[in-house]
Amino acid sequence: MSNKQRVLVIGNGMVGHKFLEAMINSPQYSAFEVTTFCEESRIAYDRVHLSEFFCGRSADDLSLVEPGYYEQHGIRVLLGDKAVSIDRSAKTVTSEKGEVLNYDKLVLATGSFPFVPPIPGHDRDNCFVYRTINDLEAMQAAAEHSKVGAVIGGGLLGLEAAKALVDLGLETHVIEFAPRLMAVQIDDGGGAMLRQKIEDLGVKVHLGMNTQNIGDGDTCFHKMSFADGSEIETDMLLFSAGIRPQDALARDSKLELGERGGIVVNDHCQTSDPDVYAIGECALWSGRIYGLVAPGYKMAQVACDHINAEDNAFTGADMSTKLKLMGIDVASIGDAHANTPNAKEYTYVNGTEEIYKKIVVTEDNSRLLGAVLVGDATDYGTLLQMSLNDIPLPEFPDALILPQRDGNGATGLGVDMLPDGAQICSCNDVTKGQLCQAVSDGATVLADLTLATNAGTSCGGCKPLVGQVLNNELEKMGLEVNTDICEHFPHTRQELYHLVRVKEIKTFSDLLAQHGSGYGCEICKPTIASILASCWNDYVLEPEHLALQDTNDRYLGNMQKDGTYSVVPRIAGGEITPDKLIVLGEVGKKYNLYTKVTGGQRIDLFGARLEQLPQIWKELIDAGFETGHAYGKSLRTVKSCVGSTWCRYGQNDSVALALEIEHRYKGLRSPHKIKSAVSGCTRECAEAQSKDVGVIATETGWNMYVCGNGGMRPRHADLFATDLDTETLIKYTDRLLMFYVQTADRLQRTSVWMDNMDGGIDYLREVIIDDSLGICEKLEAEMAKVIDTYQCEWKTTIDDEEKMLMFRPFINSNKADSNVVFVEERGQIRPARKDEREPVTA
Amino acid sequence: MNDLTKKAQEDDVTTDPNWTGICNLQDLPLNAGVAALLHADTDKETQIALFRTSANDQVYAISNFDPFSEANVLARGILCSIGEQLAVASPVLKEHFNLATGQCFEDESVSIATFPVKIVDGNVLVAG
Numbered sequence: 001m002s003n004k005q006r007v008l009v010i011g012n013g014m015v016g017h018k019f020l021e022a023m024i025n026s027p028q029y030s031a032f033e034v035t036t037f038c039e040e041s042r043i044a045y046d047r048v049h050l051s052e053f054f055c056g057r058s059a060d061d062l063s064l065v066e067p068g069y070y071e072q073h074g075i076r077v078l079l080g081d082k083a084v085s086i087d088r089s090a091k092t093v094t095s096e097k098g099e100v101l102n103y104d105k106l107v108l109a110t111g112s113f114p115f116v117p118p119i120p121g122h123d124r125d126n127c128f129v130y131r132t133i134n135d136l137e138a139m140q141a142a143a144e145h146s147k148v149g150a151v152i153g154g155g156l157l158g159l160e161a162a163k164a165l166v167d168l169g170l171e172t173h174v175i176e177f178a179p180r181l182m183a184v185q186i187d188d189g190g191g192a193m194l195r196q197k198i199e200d201l202g203v204k205v206h207l208g209m210n211t212q213n214i215g216d217g218d219t220c221f222h223k224m225s226f227a228d229g230s231e232i233e234t235d236m237l238l239f240s241a242g243i244r245p246q247d248a249l250a251r252d253s254k255l256e257l258g259e260r261g262g263i264v265v266n267d268h269c270q271t272s273d274p275d276v277y278a279i280g281e282c283a284l285w286s287g288r289i290y291g292l293v294a295p296g297y298k299m300a301q302v303a304c305d306h307i308n309a310e311d312n313a314f315t316g317a318d319m320s321t322k323l324k325l326m327g328i329d330v331a332s333i334g335d336a337h338a339n340t341p342n343a344k345e346y347t348y349v350n351g352t353e354e355i356y357k358k359i360v361v362t363e364d365n366s367r368l369l370g371a372v373l374v375g376d377a378t379d380y381g382t383l384l385q386m387s388l389n390d391i392p393l394p395e396f397p398d399a400l401i402l403p404q405r406d407g408n409g410a411t412g413l414g415v416d417m418l419p420d421g422a423q424i425c426s427c428n429d430v431t432k433g434q435l436c437q438a439v440s441d442g443a444t445v446l447a448d449l450t451l452a453t454n455a456g457t458s459c460g461g462c463k464p465l466v467g468q469v470l471n472n473e474l475e476k477m478g479l480e481v482n483t484d485i486c487e488h489f490p491h492t493r494q495e496l497y498h499l500v501r502v503k504e505i506k507t508f509s510d511l512l513a514q515h516g517s518g519y520g521c522e523i524c525k526p527t528i529a530s531i532l533a534s535c536w537n538d539y540v541l542e543p544e545h546l547a548l549q550d551t552n553d554r555y556l557g558n559m560q561k562d563g564t565y566s567v568v569p570r571i572a573g574g575e576i577t578p579d580k581l582i583v584l585g586e587v588g589k590k591y592n593l594y595t596k597v598t599g600g601q602r603i604d605l606f607g608a609r610l611e612q613l614p615q616i617w618k619e620l621i622d623a624g625f626e627t628g629h630a631y632g633k634s635l636r637t638v639k640s641c642v643g644s645t646w647c648r649y650g651q652n653d654s655v656a657l658a659l660e661i662e663h664r665y666k667g668l669r670s671p672h673k674i675k676s677a678v679s680g681c682t683r684e685c686a687e688a689q690s691k692d693v694g695v696i697a698t699e700t701g702w703n704m705y706v707c708g709n710g711g712m713r714p715r716h717a718d719l720f721a722t723d724l725d726t727e728t729l730i731k732y733t734d735r736l737l738m739f740y741v742q743t744a745d746r747l748q749r750t751s752v753w754m755d756n757m758d759g760g761i762d763y764l765r766e767v768i769i770d771d772s773l774g775i776c777e778k779l780e781a782e783m784a785k786v787i788d789t790y791q792c793e794w795k796t797t798i799d800d801e802e803k804m805l806m807f808r809p810f811i812n813s814n815k816a817d818s819n820v821v822f823v824e825e826r827g828q829i830r831p832a833r834k835d836e837r838e839p840v841t842a
Numbered sequence: 843m844n845d846l847t848k849k850a851q852e853d854d855v856t857t858d859p860n861w862t863g864i865c866n867l868q869d870l871p872l873n874a875g876v877a878a879l880l881h882a883d884t885d886k887e888t889q890i891a892l893f894r895t896s897a898n899d900q901v902y903a904i905s906n907f908d909p910f911s912e913a914n915v916l917a918r919g920i921l922c923s924i925g926e927q928l929a930v931a932s933p934v935l936k937e938h939f940n941l942a943t944g945q946c947f948e949d950e951s952v953s954i955a956t957f958p959v960k961i962v963d964g965n966v967l968v969a970g
Contacts, residue, residue, distance in 0.1 A: 488923070519873070519897045521922035522931035547874035551918040551933035554874075559933055563913035811865050811892070813879040818887075819907075819914050834912065 007307065008093055008103035009036040010083045010249065015280030015296035016109035017044030017064050022304035024073045032307075035076040035101060037083050037093075040132055043070070048293055051160045053136045054167035062133070086253040088273055105275055105307050108250060108263060109300070112243035112281040112291070117152070121214030126221050127237045130161040139236065143168040146235030148220050150174075152211060153240035154181040159325045161240045162203055166326065173204045173232055175224070177241075180207060185321060185332035189347060190372040193356035197328045197375060200354075206232070245282045245289055258284040267313040268306040269299050277303040290317055294426040301429065318388060318426070322373075322380045329377035334387045335360050335370035343369055346398040350375075357401040359383065366392055368400075381465040385415075389422045415468045416476075424469060425455035425462045432469055439473040446470055485746060486523040489516040493671065493746045497531050501742075506536055507544045526550045527746045530633055533669035534741045535782075537789040539796050541803055552631035555807070556793055557613055560606060562820055562831040565613060567593070567605040568630035569620050570666065573640045573658035573678075574601025583623040591616055594828045599710075600637030600675065602628060607829050609816060611809045617794040626792040629667055633747075635674045638662035639687065643680030643697070652697035654680035657726065661693070664730070665737060667790045668783075671744040671753075674737065675709070689717045692740075692750040693733055698722070702729045706736060706764070707750040715751040718761050721769060731780065735768045738779040861960070861967040870894040870901065870966065875917035875930060877906050880957075880968060890957055890968060891917035893941055897928060902941040903957035903968045908932045909946075916954075 007023065009016055016036060023034055038044075045062040053062065070077050082096040086106065093101050114129035116122050126142050129135055143149070149165035151158045154176030165172040174181070180191030181198070195205050210227035217223035220233035245262040256264040256272035262284025269277045269285075280296035281289060290296065295317035305312035322331035338345050342363040349356050355375035361368055368387040373380060379401065385391070386400075394400070418424075420433030430453045443449040446463075449470055450456045456463040484490050489512075491499070496511070505511045508528050512520060520528075529548035533540060540546075540553055552558050557565030569584070584603050588595045593616075594606040608616055617627075630636060640658035644650030658678040668674070677688040678695040688694030694705035694717045701723040708717025721732060744753040757763050766772040797803045809817055821837050822829035864878045873896055880888040889906035906914045911934035919930040922938060929938040929947060938947040939954055946952040957970040 487925075518925075519895070519921070519923035519928070521924070522920040522936060525920055543871070546871060547921065550920065551915070554918065559915070559918070561911060561913065561934065563911075563915040563918075563934075806871075809877065810879040810889070811869060811876045813882050815879060815882055817889070817914050819889075819912075 004031060004033040005104045005307075006102055007032050007034045007105045007107065008101055009034070009107045009109055010093070011109035011111055011246075011280075011282075012036050012038035012040070012044045012077070013109060013111045013280065014044060014047055014064065014293055015111070015300050016107075018297045019107055019109060019279060019300035019304055020070070020075060022301050023307075024075075026304060026308045026310075028308050029073075034074070035078065036070075037078045037081060037095070039080070039082045040134065041080045042133060043077060043079065045133065047131070050130070050133075050136065051164045051167070053133065054140070054164045059133050083249060086249055086276075088253055088255075088276065091275065103275075105277065107303055108271070108276065108278040108282055109280050110246040110249065110278075110282045112245050112289075114239060115242045115244050116239045117211075117241050119211050119214055121222075122239070124214060124222065124237075126235060127214070127239065129239050130157060130164070136164070139164065139238070140168065142236050143170060146170055146221070148173070148234045149236040149238065150222075150224065150232060150234040151238045151240055153242070154178070154205065154207070155184060155240065155242070156182055156321070156323065156325075157243075158238075158240035159198070161238045162198075163326045165236070165238070166201065166203060170236070171204075172202070173206060173234060174198070175206045175209045175211065175232070177210060178207070181205065182330065182332075185336060186330065186372045186374065187337055187358060189349065189358060190330075190332075190336075190356050190374045193349070193354060193374045194325075194328065194330060197354050198326060201326055203326075243281065243291055245284065247282055250278065250282070258287065262289050265299075265314075267302075267315060269303040269314055270306070277306070279303050285314060286316065288316075290319070292317070292319065292321065294429075295319075297427060298429055318384075318423075320384050320387075322377050329373065329375060331371070331373040331377040331380045333371040333380070333384050334368075336372045338370065340369050346401065348398070348401045348403075350403075359397060359401055361393060361397050365397055368393060368397070371401075381462060385418055385422055385424075385465070389418055391417050415465065415472045418469075424465055425453075427462075428454040430455035435466060435469045436473050439470055440477070444470075444474060485527060486521055488512065488518045488520050488524050491515065493527055493531070494743050496528060497534075497742050500528075500531050500535050506532065506538075508532070508548050509544065520548075522550070523746070526553070526633075529553065530669045530671070534786065537667075537669075537786050539791065540793060541797060541806075546806075555610060555613060556617075556627060556631055556797065557608065558631050560831070563610075563817065564606070564820055564831070565608050565610065566630070567608050567613070567616055567620075568598070568602055568628040569625035570628040570662070571602045572662040572666075573638055573655050575640075575655055575659065580623065580625065583620070583625070587616060587619055590619075592822075592829055594830060598637075601639050602630075602637060604630070607822060607831075609809070609820060610807055611814070611816070614798050614804050614807050618798050621792070621795055621798065627794040629793075632667075632669060633672050634667060634669050635662070635665040635676070637675060637677075639675075639677035639691075641678075641680050641685035643678075647680055649683060650680035650697070651682075651699055652680055652702070654678040654686065654695075654697060657695060657702070657729075658686075660726075660730070661695075661733065664787055665733075667793075668737065668741070668786055670737070670741050672747050672749050674740075674750070690714065691717060693717075693736065695729065701725055704729055704732060706761070707754040709749050709751050711749075713751075718754075720761065720765065732768055734783040735776050735779045736764070738783045739767060739775075742779075861969050864892065864966045864968055867894070867901070867961055867964050867966055872896050873921050875919060875921070877914065877917035878903075878968070880970065888970070889914045890970075891919075891930070892959075892966065892968075893917075893921055893928075893930065895921060895928060895941075897923065901959045901961065901966055902928070903959045903970075904930070904939060904941060904944055905954040905956075907954065908934055908937070909952055909954060910935055910937050 044064045083093050084096050085094045114131050128139050149170035150173040151161045152175050154174045162172050162174050181194050213225045215223050217233040221235045224232045247261050247263050250263040263271050263278035265278050265283045265285050269279050271278050279299035299314050302312045302314045320333040338360040343360050345360050347358045358372045360370040371383045418432050422432040424432050438452040443452040456466050525548040588605050596604050598604050638658040638661045640654045643654030644652050675691045676693040677686040677691045679686040679688045680697050688696050689705050690708050690710045696703045703722050704720045705717035706720040821832040823832045862880050875891045875893045878890050890903045891906040893902045906916050908915050915933050919933045922929045928941045931938050944954040944956040957968050960967050
């Protein structure tokens with residue numbers, strides 16, 4: 001341990017945390033021993049979204065640190081302790097609790113503290129600042145006995161604090177010394193619009209007010225007296241009159257400070273002592289304090305890189321901001337006040353919709369200098385990039401802010417015009433060049449791109465722009481985009497589907513011989529098995545298909561973490577007789593299976609060993625069950641409510657339709673699982689709008705919804721067609737599902753499939769309803785073939801002696817796998833955890 | 843790719859390993875795995891996964907134990923070719939293991955045991 005470099009961080013706010021993250025992610029991390037002070041009783045949390053504390057986000061929700069993250073990476077956290085002195089010659093820091101810590105490199109991330117103007121009475125009870133969760137908790141407690149709250153300061157943070165007071169249910173006043181709100185960021189026109197919008201929300205705004213005294217009130221706890229003789233009474237008072245750098249430690253240890261505070265740093269974020277760094281709001285770079293999180297994050301990375309002897313420099317930061325205040329979009333870019341000599345302005349004011357937009361341009365109309373947006377900040381990303389990257393403006397710059405009502409779309413900037421160095425995500429400092437690199441490295445969908453680069457993962461404001469860069473890059477690459485399914489086939493899934501169809505290829509080996517190379521893999525084999533099944537619907541365990549199947553399809557069960565399987569018989573529409581229910585109970589009991597009701601109105605039996613599967617299924621099939629295809633990428637369940645048969649509100653027989661749909665499409669192999677549901681009325685008890693195909697009964701027929709899903713990224717289904725009769729509904733469903741099976745990518749749910757279509761649902765309607773491609777007859781015929789050749793795969797399997805051999809635990813022994821161990825919990829089995837098992841070796 | 847057979851034969855000559863007869867070659871499905879048990883009911887009891895590939899008409903034996911999921915499942919994985927190398931993808935979380943060397947493709951520090959295989963008169967024998 002002693003040969004490690006000791007890095008000591010003072011301050012565990014957002015920037016301090018970012019620094020620790022950067023260190024953990026640095027290649028040399030193991031060469032460092034990192035310790036951090038955290039004066040507050042909570043480790044780093046999101047101060048930017050502090051006001052959400054009052055609308056339901058808990059302190060835990062605000063945390064920036066996954067539980068155990070610091071411990072896992074060996075970072076010692078001195079929680080609730082405070083650095084009280086630095087001895088730079090001995091390179092030690094002494095803590096309040098008396099601990100003396102040695103350091104090789106010291107990082108000050110002490111942040112700032114709220115400035116409280118020295119108004120007489122500022123230290124009375126029920127006066128607060130707005131900085132920490134502790135402050136919020138104190139406010140929350142005081143609010144219980146308060147009716148009125150006031151904020152001194154109408155800047156960005158002051159308005160955030162006002163939102164907190166509104167959320168606490170108080171009559172809220174904002175008192176600002178300057179003649180407008182957010183005086184730093186926006187101009188008079190924008191400020192006036194913002195005031196109007198905020199007052200619409202019931203907040204009283206008082207501008208140009210000079211508070212002279214705070215004393216006892218008559219009707220409230222405080223009475224504020226102003227220079228113009230007026231008075232306001234309030235129970236609670238919040239100071240939000242700006243911040244000051246927290247530089248006391250640096251001052252005591254004789255580090256160089258700015259005239260008005262702030263620890264002076266160079267481009268590497270080093271202070272006047274090269275072994276001491278300062279980052280974030282406590283640091284003074286080139287005479288400036290940066291009170292935003294993005295520059296702080298950049299400084300954290302720069303300091304980390306410098307400690308790691310890597311090249312990086314802080315060269316200032318753009319102070320443009322976009323935020324949502326009480327639901328109101330406000331943005332400010334660059335020279336918002338038109339301070340540049342001879343700058344010209346264009347302003348758009350929409351009094352009805354309460355939108356204010358202004359752009360500031362150079363004298364010759366060629367470049368954007370700044371902008372103010374209130375009420376609608378959708379142009380922020382485009383305008384910001386234009387000003388940052390010196391992009392030539394269109395001939396009539398006002399087109400940038402005028403509404404586009406002719407349907408031609410906004411005069412955006414082509415992202416193509418941005419230089420590679422353009423910073424797209426300011427929170428995480430991601431440039432266009434980095435995004436392009438990630439795209440060419442294979443991140444060709446938005447989710448992969450944000451994962452690969454971190455762009456858009458903090459505030460999310462740049463996501464539309466990230467998407468534009470992605471699309472632009474993909475377009476530029478043209479056919480060079482590698483959409484090959486894997487190294488063995490230079491084709492997309494859709495192309496493989498067409499090859500199989502058109503050339504009537506019936507086996508993987510034929511397809512590989514004609515169109516592929518190598519021997520296949522876990523990606524192409526199951527995909528092609530699925531395509532073959534969709535087209536020809538052979539039994540999936542035929543010898544030529546067997547080796548292609550994922551384990552779930554190969555053993556017709558869902559493999560669980562311990563190698564056992566779960567068994568899910570079909571319970572179409574969720575309708576089951578008491579007798580069959582008893583059979584499930586008896587089978588579960590006999591084989592000691594863990595039993596759980598699924599979200600799709602079925603019953604799942606867990607913990608079946610490979611060798612038990614045939615016997616279990618034999619019993620189920622003898623009792624009249626069939627496979628539920630829960631293991632396959634295929635139709636799963638069609639959920640239903642009881643519908644008009646029983647329900648007082650039911651408009652139609654939802655159970656009967658659910659049964660019809662489920663039996664029609666059961667066994668259909670598809671690019672991903674397919675779910676469906678039918679609700680008997682608009683109360684929607686079957687949750688049909690979260691399914692790939694959802695149906696809701698109306699007075700006159702069925703409404704059809706398509707391309708919804710639950711799961712990781714839930715998406716509501718879109719209304720596709722209304723008041724259909726059953727025949728038409730089935731016809732459209734045949735076409736839709738077959739079109740999906742033919743054209744979707746591997747593991748692509750219907751929602752993503754449709755979203756990726758040019759024209760989306762309108763295009764889909766043209767294809768499915770208007771038959772714009774002239775393929776509907778063919779789609780229906782192909783679906784009919786699949787329906788006609790349905791077989792219960794389990795029935796076929798247990799009828800075949802040879803297939804049953806596949807389910808032996810070992811080819812040379814019938815001994816059960818000794819590594820499968822269960823323990824009991826809540827009256828049923830569950831897999832034993834590692835610590836509950838005998839140690840197993842490979 | 844006859845190295846393995848060669849290696850097995852060398853082993854046979856030099857170290858005289860304890861060869862265990864497992865099954866007939868025809869009992870092994872082509873391009874899919876099966877599990878087998880070595881030294882059942884002794885303290886040397888070991889689960890192995892056997893793969894017969896049409897790629898080079900070869901039989902490979904590797905440990906059946908997936909070190910990531912800690913379950914005996916590799917015989918139930920899908921056979922893959924990665925460049926020139928043959929591998930199996932674990933059915934649990936899809937890590938790949940080289941059939942010839944046991945090396946994991948995703949994590950350099952992980953490898954699993956492999957076992958010499960020879961075919962004698964249509965019988966599959968495994969050493970180890």
